[in-house]
Amino acid sequence: MEATLEMVLEQAQRLSPQDRLRLVERLAASLQTEISTAPTDWHQALREAYAILKDDPIERENEAR
Numbered sequence: 112m113e114a115t116l117e118m119v120l121e122q123a124q125r126l127s128p129q130d131r132l133r134l135v136e137r138l139a140a141s142l143q144t145e146i147s148t149a150p151t152d153w154h155q156a157l158r159e160a161y162a163i164l165k166d167d168p169i170e171r172e173n174e175a176r
Contacts, residue, residue, distance in 0.1 A: 123131055 123134060
């Protein structure tokens with residue numbers, strides 16, 4: 112992942128300033144779309160997580176030794 116990111120950044124540096132600006136704008140638009148579709152109601156997200164996990168027991172070692 113790190114190497115891939117470095118390669119992308121190196122290639123982006125070779126672009127003209129106008130093309131880099133277009134790249135950043137497109138990345139920002141893509142990120143904005145991802146963020147806007149993320150759940151914003153944290154209480155609802157927690158309830159859904161609880162519903163998924165409620166039947167899975169949490170096993171712990173006996174702490175009172």
